[in-house]
Amino acid sequence: MSEGASRRGFFRDLGKAVASTRDALAPDAQPEPPAPPPPYGGLSDAEVERYARQLVLPEWGAAAQAALSEADVLVVGAGALAAPVASYLVGAGVGRLGILDPDVVEVSNLHRQTLHFTPDLGVPKAESAAAKLRFLNPDVVVEPYQVRLEEDNAAALIEGQDVVVDCSDSFATRYAVNAACCAARVRLVEAGVLGLQGMVMSIKPGRTACYRCAFPAAPVDAPSCADAGVLGPAAGVVGSLQALEAMKLLTGVAPALTDGFLQVDLASAGFLRVHASRRADCPDCGKL
Numbered sequence: 001m002s003e004g005a006s007r008r009g010f011f012r013d014l015g016k017a018v019a020s021t022r023d024a025l026a027p028d029a030q031p032e033p034p035a036p037p038p039p040y041g042g043l044s045d046a047e048v049e050r051y052a053r054q055l056v057l058p059e060w061g062a063a064a065q066a067a068l069s070e071a072d073v074l075v076v077g078a079g080a081l082a083a084p085v086a087s088y089l090v091g092a093g094v095g096r097l098g099i100l101d102p103d104v105v106e107v108s109n110l111h112r113q114t115l116h117f118t119p120d121l122g123v124p125k126a127e128s129a130a131a132k133l134r135f136l137n138p139d140v141v142v143e144p145y146q147v148r149l150e151e152d153n154a155a156a157l158i159e160g161q162d163v164v165v166d167c168s169d170s171f172a173t174r175y176a177v178n179a180a181c182c183a184a185r186v187r188l189v190e191a192g193v194l195g196l197q198g199m200v201m202s203i204k205p206g207r208t209a210c211y212r213c214a215f216p217a218a219p220v221d222a223p224s225c226a227d228a229g230v231l232g233p234a235a236g237v238v239g240s241l242q243a244l245e246a247m248k249l250l251t252g253v254a255p256a257l258t259d260g261f262l263q264v265d266l267a268s269a270g271f272l273r274v275h276a277s278r279r280a281d282c283p284d285c286g287k288l
């Protein structure tokens with residue numbers, strides 16, 4: 001290489017160095033923007049994949065998912081209403097779900113209680129339901145209790161819950177759950193279904209009307225499910241509404257159905273919102 005060629009190479013390299021320094025110092029030169037944070041920070045890749053269709057909802061997102069994943073929910077009853085309630089809450093990724101029922105699976109349950117199958121006949125309903133729910137989402141802690149909720153054990157069963165979802169089928173249990181939830185200020189979703197009729201109601205004790213505010217006394221001569229009958233899809237609709245109310249209470253994703261109840265008439269496909277107010281003389285919540 002001649003001396004001239006070497007000098008030309010030197011000046012060419014020097015020119016490039018000056019140009020790159022000038023570009024770096026230019027007033028409009030900006031540093032590379034930092035990489036955006038992951039859209040669902042705190043969630044594992046597996047969780048993002050499992051919950052993708054709800055995470056993508058603008059109303060839901062990572063905040064609602066996190067709130068749900070930290071929640072303790074007790075489902076009272078493991079029958080027709082509990083099937084959609086527990087399935088949707090466990091599927092959506094609730095933190096812990098307790099499910100209680102004193103009974104065993106009977107063949108007459110199977111047309112509407114979709115967590116129980118024919119081979120489960122004679123198995124405690126709470127255990128049968130828990131087994132399916134663990135298959136559905138192994139990340140959720142599912143705790144079955146073969147026990148009947150009554151006035152004397154209600155407080156202990158409800159203690160520490162974020163929301164109780166009452167899927168029982170008796171007025172006595174419903175009033176016991178309401179009283180215990182009011183006393184402990186635990187939020188509650190009540191519901192009932194018979195024939196083609198149902199109702200759903202969310203309760204924030206001390207802030208909104210409770211079940212006894214809306215229904216001060218049980219109806220006289222109310223027919224039982226065994227006497228009056230019920231169609232499976234009717235229970236499915238009401239239970240699904242109940243699951244949605246629980247998710248609203250736990251995440252704030254939408255206003256819960258409080259200070260009244262939704263009356264559901266599935267014969268005419270009619271939904272009627274009925275207002276109810278807190279009662280100062282309510283034995284359950286009047287003093288809160």
Ligand SMILES: [Zn+2]
Pocket residue numbers: 209210211212213214278279282283284285286
């Ligand atoms: Zn009340």
